[in-house]
Amino acid sequence: MKTFFHSTPTLVNLFTGMLVFFVFGQVTAQEFTSSTDGNWNVNATWNSVTSCGANQNISTGYPPITKSWGCLVAVSINHEVVFDGNAQGFGSGTFSKIELGSNGKLEFKGDLIINGGGSVPEIVLAEGSELVVTGRFDIDRKVNIVIPNNAKLTINELVIGDNQPTITVEEGGILEVLETTTLKNKATLNVYGDFETNAMNFTSGGTVNVGSENGQAVVNGDLFIQNGTLNLDGKGSILVEGQTSTGNSGSIGLKDSSSGRFTGDVTMGNGGSLLAQNSAEFTFGGNLSKRGGAMIVLKNFAKGIITKDVTMTNGTIDLSNNTELFVGGKLNASNGASIKGSNNAGYFICDYPNSTKEDTDFVSLKNNSFYGPGCFTLPVVWKSFTVSPVENKQNQLVWETSKENGSSHYEIERSIGGVQDFETIGEVAAAGWTNTGSRYTFQDRALKGVHGMVYYRIRQVDFTQSSAVSEVKSVKVVNQSPDLIQWTAYPNPSDGSNLQVKLSSGYVSGAVSARFSHATGSTSFEGEVGMGLDQWLQEMIQKASKGVCVLELVYEEQVYRIKILKV
Template identity: 25%
Template structure:
């Protein structure tokens, strides 16, 4: 069978070659057979049949036949539908050479007149089809698809298909369609006439026009490629627009055959915005606000009656700072439903003033510890704009008085402005703010001297004197009251005495609080036998700048004399005089002694009664407040103060001789005690190096004087 096919194919090829030679001779004029028209038709048919059969044999006899092209006639650039038949033969059973659902087809268009050469124009957009079949004698599969024709066609054409899968079944031009007619591309309209006028113009020309060849008509569209058609069959178009803007429409030409132009010609109507002006324009002065914004006033001119349009008067100062005659630029804008139909002409040559802002001030008082003065401190703030460099200061701030208290009124004077932006503000009309704060009491330490006593089985102790340290010079404050007790009731020397329940007294006591009371020392001695002299009374009284001492005895035995002794601290006594006794007597006897050099302050006295055999006994100690003689105040100077370790102490002339040095912590606890020799003006050195940082009180006491000062250890 295959041999038969092969022989037949060879025969067909010979026939085709013979036909081609006849054609060649016809063209050269050497063949009389080719000159006959009927002979030519037979010959052409013979050639096509030969090529088709040859192609069929080359691919197992699969064939493609184009049945028709619709629409027909058609305009160039249009989409056409191609109906064709794809026939599958049994062939040798090679299914890969059969048409199937995956087969695709290339589209070739002939030259004008429907003859070769054929040109590839694309791949057919084949409509879906399933169930390709193969049958004995050939199975014809009826198919169709679409493709867009090129824009450059005009005349009579045929279409042929060539399969891509299976590959190249059918020579180009075999199985071609019947002839169909293509109308060429229509030329686009020319000479568009654009129109323009100003919004509000009376009876403006709003008709757009184009030019097309005779017999053509025009359709108008709102866009270049879309389908929104706004007018038909007219070379002119009256635009129905009344608001400002540019409105473009597109003219499409249609020839007498119904073919449209490949492109559309634009034509535009422009409605220009109407100019508005502001009559009597003025920039408005303002109070400084840290910005350059201002307001423009005036009357809008040239708007159409009934239009909703107005202006927003905004402007910009040439500076943000205070000044007069500052130039202003207008930035006015329009508002209202009709604003887009207008353009505002900005006024020029405007100026106005920026006036200083009057400040509102607030003041917050700062608490302080009592220091004996009315000086106060406050923090001032204002309602200035945050970004501005401005400070509000004052020269004087004072409490209403110096005394401690809460919510105390502070008076502020001398308020002024400083820094770069002070020129933009004013204090004129500003109310001076009031403030309040607290003066808190100052802490001081109390001291006392305890009296030695004879053993009586109790811890009760007697206070000889009280004092304070840390108060300001000149303040009237003292230690008052309290109960003194020994640490134990047993006999001993340098026994610790504690004072509890003490308080502060004096005119300035309210400005202080008692941090602590330092402990004191005193002795509990053995009981003594009764004096050989029975002492009824012993008193002292200030008189004419001196102290007069008086005492009486109920009886005496072997009494040689009384030695009068004086002390500044109630502990260290020295003799100041002697009064002769009366030996032995059972009668009441009265004695007196005048101390003309008593000094000032609290003076302590006692009597030493001496017998003929030199035995003696002491009386009780009495205290007399003496003010007759003004004496210099004993003072201490400590340096360096504050200190980190070593210090030097220098005393005044009233504080010299043998002395005791005691250092008290601010809690009242004695942390250092030693005996020293002091001389006025000569330093005494000692170290605080082993003590913790804090506040301490240094006390030096001689037989006649005592002084205390404050020391800070860092």
């Protein structure tokens, strides 16, 4: 039982018709603690203790998802717990806290919606814990979720609402969104570890901060920053594989040694803005289109690369204090567009003959600033990068380039289970200098004993020893070597009240066949390892006669037998 304290010595609070007394700082509460792996809505999954009185609406059996009045509810999970279906209004009423321990995993097989009134639920993840939402995770309360080192939050679709919720990914933590991440007004996402999403959409505001030593964000699709703010500082980085738009008033800010790589076209309208300062860098892999009052500002040694064309029908590009902007195509300004440079700023335009000229009214330069011809050279122009499994449990990496300039070699880097621990596993010589396409392959044969998600990236190293990394690709490895699989049945001996089976080593994906035999008969089962198999085993051990029983498991044509003693 935990004791909750309040800073006020005595307080009487009228809450939905019930008096809750805080006497000498102590608050009555009820705590549910997981006792085994299982389903949330099964009494046997939980132990419960309480300091509440009988007239305070004590919850029985398993913890409520929402509670209108009565004894405060706190939940602690140190096992694998599954909630089937949608959890609407999760934590509303008198629900105070849910805490995942270092061995805890909570999976919602449906939507998780945090809304409603009453106390704001506190969600705490310990190092090593995992929270999974297979549907939509919609946070519409002032909830603060912290994902610490070695913890992971996996969501199909994430909506961070406009009632000041905050999600913080600490260094070593992982937030993975399989579909779209949506931020609304007053929503905050802090990324100091690893964040990956298929797409990201700021609908009416919101803030994303990417920073510290290892903060990195990956958007595999499009990024739309309507009225929102994307900030990068420290050594924070973002990679956007699709198109990027600041909408009418979205903003991107980069400072310190942060970097942004926006692979597709970038559009900026009306009040949209990008500010890069203090040695920050950004790259646009496609075209830039600016309209309205959109602004790009570079200060204090910042650097920008726009690989293709810049089209400005209005708005401003303003460089100052030793900053540089490289344009791989042409730069055309019209209407109210303004191009400014001061204090050793430089605009280098590859297709200057077809661009707006320096002596037009659109260009204003001061204090030794440059605007004119100059083509930047990227060490490598990437064309594609794929990873796919091949025979004998190996992964094949294939990457192609369109052009290379002084490229020495490629280092293949791999991380198992997350994107925080990349290590070099191989090296491939590069073409050096070429204006034609090049294709490279590498086969990862060192996957024995590995299962789960494996992440790869390619580090390109030029002859000056400068380097740059590719996008990150992932693939799931299923290691089904029979000699690695071992099973444990527990409790053994069993008094007949319960029997479960789990893998003590190895990895199983898919269905298994099971046969339970005892003195008076045998019964078969087929399905996946988990709650269904355990429920069947519990029924079998209850019906079995006392003595030696045999559980036979068949997986991938391999047979495993476990002797169980019923007493």
